[in-house]
Amino acid sequence: MATLGTSPLRARLALKSAARLQGTFVCRRCLHQQQQQAKPWQAYKSIRQTPFLKAFKTPGRILSRAQSSSPSYQPNSSPLGALSQSISAKQSQPSASKSNASAWPATSSKSVAYWLLASATSVFGIVVFGGLTRLTESGLSITEWRPVTGSFPPRNQEHWEEEFARYKLSPEFKMLNSRMNLEDFKSIYWMEWTHRLWGRVVGLTFLVPTVYFVVRRRVSAHMARRLVGICGLIGFQGLIGWWMVKSGLKDDLLETGQQPRVSQYRLATHLGTAFVAYLAMLYNGLQILRENSLLRDPAEGAKLLETLRRPELRTLRRSVAGLSALVFLTAMSGALVAGLDAGLIYNDFPWMGQGFIPPKREMLDPFYSHTPDQGDLIWRNMFENPVTAQLDHRILATTTFCTVIALWGYSRFSPKVRSLLPKKGRVGVLGLVHLVSLQVILGITTLWYLVPTPLAAAHQAGALALLTGVFVLGNRVWVPKRTLKLVQSALALAQGQAKTQVARRGPDAVMKARIGR
Structure with a gap:
């Protein structure tokens, strides 16, 4: 009775222990084969995730031999070409970014x-x-x-x-x-x-x-x-x-x-x-x-620069350049007047004593000559004699005023210049007339009132303001070579992109897109 009762229990324990020990004495290759047989879709899924097969996921990417040998075939359109292109792009991306970071831009x-x-x-x-x-x-x-x-x-x-x-x-x-x-x-x-x-x-x-x-x-x-x-x-x-x-x-x-x-x-x-x-x-x-x-807008910019480069405006451009040098020279003569305190003598305008110019003895005083033969008499009096320094400044200031008025008259009454000069250029010339008129008024009143501090400071500021107006006008009418090259390059690039767009999309599509804008 005991043997019959315990035999089924021993049989069950033996089967369980055999099942547990079965995986211990089996090699890993066998276990891997058993897993593939039990779940084949998992192994297939892991293979599908490789970069090589990802290129074939997109439908319609596999080409025949005839298509690949056609003239319109591009290597990048094939799966292998796309894969190689993505790998090469990742490898060249750091060097490209580095070169872009170290390159100077064309414009500031x-x-x-x-x-x-x-x-x-x-x-x-x-x-x-x-x-x-x-x-x-x-x-x-x-x-x-x-x-x-x-x-x-x-x-x-x-x-x-x-x-x-x-x-x-x-x-x-x-x-x-x-x-x-x-x-x-x-x-x-x-x-x-x-x-x-x-x-x-x-x-x-x-x-x-x-x-x-x-x-x-x-x-x-x-x-x-x-x-x-x-x-x-x-x-x-x-x-x-x-x-x-x-x-x-x-x-x-x-x-x-x-x-x-x-x-x-x-x-x-x-x-x-x-x-x-x-x-x-x-x-x-x-x-x-x-x-x-x-x-x-390179097209409009190139058109404007070509207009400014016309021979009819050459005299105007050169006149503005010469005027800038004249105003600067007048300001520096004013610095000599200030350094010599020459504004404290002959406080009248336009007279200097009994005439427009002082006596010759005062203008060319031998006291300021440092050589026995007086070879430095003229330039020493020009830079060290207060009387001559003030006279020089008056002459330069009057010349500057007349030059600005003449420039305005030339831009206003010359038919060719008036038709070609842009609006900003005409406004700039008119602004110079206002600035030089104000500067003349400040200079004369500074003399009349024996160089008071507020008027003298305003007169110095007016000189720099007048020079500012001349350079603003020059910026509007001068045509630097570098600016012209930049605009021409930008225009050529825009025209090349437009031709490429027409070739890809066709002229009808481009015209529709422009009309839609």
Whole structure:
């Protein structure tokens, strides 16, 4: 009875243990074959995910031998071609992006133009403020040049006393301001300190963005070189400023008895360098905006440039270039007048004494000659004699006024020029008439009222405003070769794309698309 009762139980336990031990003594290859036989669709699914077979998923991609050998066959249309193209594209993508990142763009960004115009506005302001500093006799209040530590003003009474003690050693204090106290000194000190600090701000706000725009490739290659050149010019301007101030701190002024003032040559150089930096910022900013505007519609841009290049407008373009040189020369003669205080004599217009010109003895005074044979009599009187310097400035200013009026008459009454000159060009010429008229009024009233500070500063600002108007007009009528090449290249590219579109879609489809727009 016991044997019969336990035999079925032993049989069941033996079967279970055999089933458990069956997978232990079977090799992995056999197990893999058993799994494929049990679930064949899983293995098929894993094979289908290979990149090779993915290319065949799209229906209609398998071509016959006749189709592949036809002239219209493209390798990229086959599955293998598409696969190889995708692999090669992934491999060449990093190098392509790297080359694009290191390449210079053909045109500069508009943000660069706005920054240049803002920098030019800052330079305009510092030029006017520098004139106020000179008119208030504040330029010689700081007798040392400290580019870094000079950015910080005196912080306590002791430091103020030290600055005032250094100023007391200068010829200006001993000969002109010996009765000045500390409070009076502070008023002129703050004027000169603000002027120098403004110059440092102009340098930093130009240097840092220049590095950013060049590194980020936001400017073209030729514009990057120009920006670097302007940075160097700003740094050079700081050196010229101290070189100018140093001329008014010389000890030999006490021996000769001359009035302490900076050299008129160095003053003109300082002002001229500031004008050049301002004009470089202004013109390049306007040029960037102009290039972007012309490239927005290459067909219209090319048409406008071809009109401006017509022989009928050649005289006008050259006249604007000559006028810019004339206005700059007149402004520099004004700097000589300011350096010599020549505006304080002959305060009448158009008369100088009893006639239009002063006596010859006053214009060519032998006192200003430095050679025994007086070979330098003429040019020394032109640059060092206040009477001759004022006469020269009057002649240049009158010539500038007449030239602007003549240019306006030529653009207004010449039939060919009037028909070809764009509207912006006509407006620019008319703006010059207004600016030069205002400048003449300011110059005459400055003489009549013995050079008051507000009128004299406005007259200096008017000179730079007039020069600005000339360069704005030049930007509208001049045709730089680089701008012309950019517009012609953009036009050729647009025409090539249009022909390609016609070839692909047909002329009817292109015409329908244009009508739909």
